[in-house]
Each structure stands twice: as structure tokens, then as C-alpha cells.
Amino acid sequence: MSAQNPQVRDLSPQEVAQGIEDGRFVLVDVREPNETAVERFPHEWMPFGAFGKSVALARKHGLRDIVAIGSVQRPKLLDFRLDWTTLRLLPRLARLYRGGDDHLLSGVAELLDEYGFRLRSVADVAPEIVVPAGILGAHRPAAEDEADIVFGLDLLRALGPFDVGQAVAISARRVLAVEAAEGTTGMLTRLAKLRKSGRLKLADRAGVLVKAPKPGQSRRIDLPAIGAETVAQAAAAGLRGIAVEAGGTIVADAAAMVRAADQAGLFLVGVPAREEGRR
Amino acid sequence: MSAQNPQVRDLSPQEVAQGIEDGRFVLVDVREPNETAVERFPHEWMPFGAFGKSVALARKHGLRDIVAIGSVQRPKLLDFRLDWTTLRLLPRLARLYRGGDDHLLSGVAELLDEYGFRLRSVADVAPEIVVPAGILGAHRPAAEDEADIVFGLDLLRALGPFDVGQAVAISARRVLAVEAAEGTTGMLTRLAKLRKSGRLKLADRAGVLVKAPKPGQSRRIDLPAIGAETVAQAAAAGLRGIAVEAGGTIVADAAAMVRAADQAGLFLVGVPAREEGRR
Numbered sequence: 001m002s003a004q005n006p007q008v009r010d011l012s013p014q015e016v017a018q019g020i021e022d023g024r025f026v027l028v029d030v031r032e033p034n035e036t037a038v039e040r041f042p043h044e045w046m047p048f049g050a051f052g053k054s055v056a057l058a059r060k061h062g063l064r065d066i067v068a069i070g071s072v073q074r075p076k077l078l079d080f081r082l083d084w085t086t087l088r089l090l091p092r093l094a095r096l097y098r099g100g101d102d103h104l105l106s107g108v109a110e111l112l113d114e115y116g117f118r119l120r121s122v123a124d125v126a127p128e129i130v131v132p133a134g135i136l137g138a139h140r141p142a143a144e145d146e147a148d149i150v151f152g153l154d155l156l157r158a159l160g161p162f163d164v165g166q167a168v169a170i171s172a173r174r175v176l177a178v179e180a181a182e183g184t185t186g187m188l189t190r191l192a193k194l195r196k197s198g199r200l201k202l203a204d205r206a207g208v209l210v211k212a213p214k215p216g217q218s219r220r221i222d223l224p225a226i227g228a229e230t231v232a233q234a235a236a237a238g239l240r241g242i243a244v245e246a247g248g249t250i251v252a253d254a255a256a257m258v259r260a261a262d263q264a265g266l267f268l269v270g271v272p273a274r275e276e277g278r279r
Numbered sequence: 280m281s282a283q284n285p286q287v288r289d290l291s292p293q294e295v296a297q298g299i300e301d302g303r304f305v306l307v308d309v310r311e312p313n314e315t316a317v318e319r320f321p322h323e324w325m326p327f328g329a330f331g332k333s334v335a336l337a338r339k340h341g342l343r344d345i346v347a348i349g350s351v352q353r354p355k356l357l358d359f360r361l362d363w364t365t366l367r368l369l370p371r372l373a374r375l376y377r378g379g380d381d382h383l384l385s386g387v388a389e390l391l392d393e394y395g396f397r398l399r400s401v402a403d404v405a406p407e408i409v410v411p412a413g414i415l416g417a418h419r420p421a422a423e424d425e426a427d428i429v430f431g432l433d434l435l436r437a438l439g440p441f442d443v444g445q446a447v448a449i450s451a452r453r454v455l456a457v458e459a460a461e462g463t464t465g466m467l468t469r470l471a472k473l474r475k476s477g478r479l480k481l482a483d484r485a486g487v488l489v490k491a492p493k494p495g496q497s498r499r500i501d502l503p504a505i506g507a508e509t510v511a512q513a514a515a516a517g518l519r520g521i522a523v524e525a526g527g528t529i530v531a532d533a534a535a536m537v538r539a540a541d542q543a544g545l546f547l548v549g550v551p552a553r554e555e556g557r558r
Contacts, residue, residue, distance in 0.1 A: 076480045098451045155441045162434045164454040172377040175443040178457035181479050182469060190461060190469065200460050201355045 049075070052085025055115055065118050067125050068221050074104060100163025102214050105221045121220040123250060131226070133246035136254070136268040137261040141241055145208050148173065149243040149271060152210030157274075160215035166224040169239065171207030176200065184211065184230065191237035202238065205265075209234045212245035212273075224249045228260040231268070241267030248273055328354070331364030334394055344397050346404050347500045353383060379442025381493050384500045400499040402529060410505070412525035415533070415547035416540040420520055424487050427452065428522040428550060431489030436553075439494035445503040448518065450486030455479065463490065463509065470516035481517065484544075488513045491524035491552075503528045507539040514543040525549030 044057050058064075077097055080086060086093075089111070096107035109119045123130045135141075141149065148170040155168050155175065165179035169191055176194075179187040188209070194200035211224045226244055234242055242261070249270070251257050261268045323336050337343075356376055359365060365372075368390070375386035388398045402409045414420075420428065427449040434447050434454065444458035448470055455473075458466040467488070473479035490503045505523055513521055521540070528549070530536055540547045 074480065076482075079480070098453075100453050103452075151441070155438075155443075158437050158441065159434075162430070162437065162454055164434075164457060169459075173382075174377075174379050174460075175441055176460045178443060178459050180448075180457050181453075181455045182473055183478075186469070186473070186478075190465070194461055194465070199462075199465075201353065201358070203355075 049080030049086050050083045051089060051111075052083040055085065058117065064116065065120050066112060067120050067122050074101065101222065102163045102217045106217075109220060119220045121223070123219065123223060123247070129250045129252060129254070131244050131246055131249040131251055131254075131270040133270045133272045136270060137258045137266075139241065139262065139265060139267040141208070141243070141267045141269055144172065145240055145243075145267065148208045149210055149269070152208060152243070153212060153245075153271065153274075156210065156212050157215050163214060163216075166214060167209060167211040169207050169209050169237070171202055176202075176207055184209075184224075185233060188230075188233035188237045188239075191239075192233070195238050205238055205240050207237075207239045209237075209239050209242045210244075211242070211249060212271075213248040219248060226251050226257065227253060228256040231257055231260040231264060231266055235264040235266055239266065241269065243269045243271050245273050246270030328359030328365055329362045330368060330390075331362040334364065337396065343395065344399050345391060346399050346401050353380065380501065381442045381496045385496075388500060398499045400502070402498065402502060402526070408529045408531060408533070410523050410525055410528040410530055410533075410549045412549045412551045415549060416537045416545075418520065418540065418544060418546040420487070420522070420546045420548055423451065424519055424522075424546065427487045428489055428548070431487060431522070432491060432524075432550065432553075435489065435491050436494050442493060445492060446488060446490040448486050448488050448516070450481055455481075455486055463488075463503075464512060467509075467512035467516045467518075470518075471512070474517050484517055484519050486516075486518045488516075488518050488521045489523075490521070490528060491550075492527040498527060505530050505536065506532060507535040510536055510539040510543055510545055510547070514545055518545065520546030520548065522548045522550050524552050527552055 044061075058066075074097075077090075077094060080093075082090075092107075092111075096104045112119050151173050152168045152170040155170070155178075156166070159165070159178070165181075165183075165187075167179040167184045167187060169176040169187065177187045177191050182190070191200070191207075195202060209230070211226065213219060213224055224244065226242065226249060230242065247270075258268060323340075337345075353376075356369075356373060359372075361369075371386075371390075375383045391398050430452050431447045431449040434449070434457075435445070438444070438457070444460075444462075444466075446458040446463045446466060448455040448466065456466045456470050461469070470479070470486075474481060488509075490505060492498065492503055503523065505521065505528060509521065526549075537547060
């Protein structure tokens with residue numbers, strides 16, 4: 001969460017870190033308080049689900065803007081630390097739980113809006129970490145890969161109304177894998193195993209990982225993220241490259257990712273988003 | 280493959296077996312000749328991909344109808360045992376390989392048609408093994424499950440143009456898993472692991488396996504199949520039940536499957552197919 005005054009829009013990640021050092025921002029961690037890395041910064045621990053406590057805590061620090069970083073595995077409603085506010089919101093939260101992740105996160109964003117907070121996209125706060133359009137490394141997708149990328153983006157778009165996942169793997173217009181609750185790492189690990197076991201027979205290097213935000217998804221939370229690790233997993237799965245939606249995907253260390261891709265012989269490409277369906 | 284004359288439409292599985300014993304049918308196995316179970320019946324081994332040899336072999340026995348039983352994992356084109364006919368067909372086969380399984384199988388069916396064979400649905404030959412509409416066992420889906428079943432069938436329909444897979448797992452309108460190259464067993468094994476590891480947090484029993492032929496799929500090949508093993512896998516994945524398309528799903532031993540479901544506390548339901556998109 002960031003304090004009300006600073007123009008977070010123009011801050012670099014370094015400045016965000018500095019802002020935290022200066023006490024203009026407060027890190028709020030929803031995990032169990034066992035991360036010593038957080039403790040050298042101004043911070044607060046927030047029992048997951050204790051919404052009333054979080055609101056009080058934010059007001060104490062004069063916070064208004066919220067930037068969600070990283071991903072949260074959806075906890076069971078029964079595991080929530082209830083306070084009175086959460087208890088009152090429980091029927092509404094239960095409704096949010098009936099549906100996919102985007103349904104849940106959009107509902108939480110709405111809730112925060114109602115409580116006077118402003119949920120900001122991490123891409124908005126730190127535009128440097130957003131993947132730009134174009135070829136990112138030394139390797140280029142072939143015409144065949146481009147056809148697979150278009151196919152994959154079309155598939156992700158068709159999955160939109162069902163709020164499934166943000167990634168698919170395609171080889172020669174054949175769908176190798178669709179990501180759902182297992183996440184991108186789970187999907188790529190599975191692909192690597194399927195190929196290693198001979199259950200999935202393909203040319204030595206075949207297929208593309210295509211990753212994009214869900215078509216109706218708010219760009220303020222849970223943007224798809226990639227990095228050097230994604231490249232390593234895609235290489236282990238025998239893929240030829242990675243295509244992501246430019247402007248809608250974040251990467252913490254782009255230089256490390258590009259280096260990893262160049263070394264592994266994978267292409268990396270940011271594909272401009274189509275206009276419809278964005279918000 | 281069955282000989283031309285008998286009315287296979289009205290045969291039971293037992294009669295099919297008898298027909299094989301009597302020499303009216305010939306089992307053709309495309310695997311390596313190491314299955315001794317096949318050897319007590321009139322049979323031929325067909326090197327995979329040796330299409331010219333298969334045609335000659337079929338003509339030798341006066342075969343015209345072909346019933347495909349079981350599933351074939353698509354081999355690499357490079358692993359094909361080539362004969363002259365296959366060699367001539369290679370460019371066409373290469374095109375069939377660019378796409379999903381249904382694209383490939385429909386193309387092979389067309390090819391067989393052109394060579395004067397008639398590809399018959401196993402459902403057509405042995406209607407007893409087709410799952411009927413209605414509740415199959417002792418347990419019934421709740422209203423909540425029914426909503427998930429409709430959601431799952433809608434999702435499978437939306438996936439149709441992309442020729443992805445035949446199964447999804449849904450819990451409270453959230454997509455837990457989508458089957459692609461890993462197959463239904465792979466998908467259910469993954470779900471079981473995700474839940475066991477705590478990566479996926481759900482109520483003790485939650486979610487439905489929904490399985491149906493692809494909307495544009497020929498009903499003559501690769502019909503989705505379920506059985507007692509599917510029930511065991513769904514139970515291990517913590518699901519509440521299984522819904523399949525009535526008339527479009529086959530089960531080898533329905534009694535064993537229903538027994539397994541009743542014991543495991545899972546519901547089993549055949550949902551009537553919607554009319555559009557069938558052929």
C-alpha cells in the first residue's frame with residue numbers, strides 16, 4: 001500500500017523500494033509473519049481475511065493506493081481469520097468464491113473501491129516491468145510459430161468467459177496443454193514429463209507457450225508474469241519459444257529473462273493486445 | 280475390421296467376440312506384435328502407418344467395415360513404417376498432423392472412405408456399451424453440481440473449434456482443470472496431487488468431472504470412454520461425481536462402473552446431448 005500523496009505513476013521499482021525505505025509506503029504482507037526479508041522495511045502483517053483490521057491499519061498509515069504484488073493462492077473461506085467486518089462480508093465473499101479467480105479478484109477490487117481505496121496496477125506504478133511489443137531476444141519465431149501464437153491467443157480469448165487460466169501450449173495448431181488451477185509452472189512441468197515419457201511425441205523442439213491476461217480481466221490485479229524461470233521451464237518442456245501479451249504481462253528482471261532465452265535458444269515475443277475486451 | 284455381410288449393427292459385444300471366433304471378423308492390431316491375447320483369434324498385425332499393406336490385407340479378408348476400438352497415441356510421422364501408398368499420402372498426412380486429434384482422425388476416416396472402407400462407430404456396432412441419459416447409480420447430483428455440469432458442457436463446447444480435449448473438472452463454476460494432451464487420467468491424477476499438496480484448497484468433496492465428445496467430432500472414432508477406473512480416479516481427485524454426454528460416451532462394463540461409483544459415493548449421470556453441432 002502506498003501513502004496518498006506521492007505520484008506513484010512515475011516511480012521506478014527502485015523508487016518504490018526507496019519509498020518503502022522512506023516510510024512513504026508500507027509493505028503489507030498477508031502471509032504468516034515468517035519472512036524476515038520484509039522486516040527491515042516499514043511493514044505490517046495482515047491476518048488473511050481480517051478485512052476490518054486491514055482497513056484500520058491502512059487508515060492508521062494514511063494509505064489510499066493499493067498495489068497488489070505477487071499471487072495469492074486462494075485460501076479456503078474456512079481458513080479466514082474473521083473479524084467483524086469480514087463476518088459481515090461473508091455472504092458476499094461466498095458469492096465471489098463461486099467462480100474463477102478473475103471473478104474473485106474483481107470482486108475484491110470492487111470491495112476495496114467501496115472502502116475508499118484505489119487499487120493500482122503494478123504495470124501502472126512500474127511501467128518498466130511491463131513486457132513491450134516485439135521480439136525481445138536474439139531468436140525469432142518462424143511463420144509456423146506465429147500461426148501457433150495466433151491460435152493460442154484465440155484459444156485464450158475463447159476461454160475468457162469461463163475464467164480458466166492465462167496460458168496454453170500449442171504445437172502446429174494442436175493444443176498440448178491448457179493451464180487451469182495448476183498454474184503455468186504446473187502446466188510446463190506436466191508437458192516436460194509427457195514428452196520425456198514418450199506419451200507425447202513431437203519433434204525435438206516444438207510448440208509455443210502463449211500467455212496473456214484473461215480477456216475480461218481487470219489489468220489491476222494478477223497480471224500474468226514471466227521470467228528467467230519461465231524460460232527454463234519452457235526449455236525443459238521442449239518448447240521453441242514464449243509469446244505474451246505486450247502491455248499485459250510483467251517481468252521482474254527482463255535482462256535475466258532475455259539472457260536465459262538467448263542461451264536456451266528460445267524466442268521471446270510481446271504481441272500487441274487486440275483492443276476489444278480490455279478494461 | 281468386420282466382414283462385409285453380417286449386420287454388425289445388431290450385435291452385442293459377445294456376438295462381436297463370437298464373430299471374431301467364427302472368422303467373420305478379423306482383429307487388426309496396430310501395436311507391436313506382443314499381445315498374446317490377440318493371437319487366439321483370427322488376426323493380422325499391421326505395421327503402424329503401412330497403409331498400402333493394410334488395404335491389401337483388408338481386401339484379402341474381404342473386409343469393408345472398420346470399427347476402431349481403443350485409443351491410439353499419435354505416433355511421430357517419422358516413426359511410420361512407410362510403404363509406397365503411405366509415401367504417396369505423406370504430404371496429406373503431414374497436413375493432418377497440423378491440428379488436434381479430431382482433425383487427424385477425421386482426416387484418416389476420410390481417407391478410409393476413399394479407399395472403399397466404411398468406418399463404423401463402436402456405439403453403432405455395440406449400442407449396449409453407450410451411456411444412456413439419466414442417473415446411473417445410487418447417488419444424485421445436487422443443484423450445485425448440475426450448475427457445474429452445465430458450465431462444464433458449455434466450456435467443452437467453447438473449446439470445440441480448438442480441438443482441445445474431451446474433459447474438464449469444475450467446482451462451483453471454477454475451472455479446476457482442462458484436459459489436453461495428458462488425457463483424462465493425467466488430468467485427474469494432477470487434480471488429486473494439487474489437492475493433496477494443498478496447492479488447491481477445496482471442501483473435502485468438491486467438483487465434477489464433465490466429459491463429452493468434442494462438438495464437431497465425428498461420432499465414429501475416439502468416443503470418450505469411462506469405466507470403474509475413471510470412477511476411482513475421480514474419487515481420488517476428491518470429486519463429487521461424473522457427468523458424461525449420453526449417447527456419446529462408451530463404457531465397457533457399466534455394472535462394474537456403477538458399483539464403483541455407489542461404493543465411492545460418487546454420482547454418475549448421462550446428460551442428453553444438445554442437437555447442434557453433431558454429426
